Amino acid sequence: MGAPEIILIILAILLLFGGKKIPELMRGLGKGMKDFKNAQDGTSEPIPAPERANNK
Numbered sequence: 614m615g616a617p618e619i620i621l622i623i624l625a626i627l628l629l630f631g632g633k634k635i636p637e638l639m640r641g642l643g644k645g646m647k648d649f650k651n652a653q654d655g656t657s658e659p660i661p662a663p664e665r666a667n668n669k
Contacts, residue, residue, distance in 0.1 A: 630638060 626635065
């Protein structure tokens, strides 16, 4: 896929959705990809490290 094809796809997306909707679409796409990756790994959210108690 070369530069002319990518430019054509970007122009088609701009015409279909408009400039204001694209950030929302990209945010949703990113969240979907993150959820998909987590589902592949078998995790839903990262596990936080345990807090250490100060023994002074």
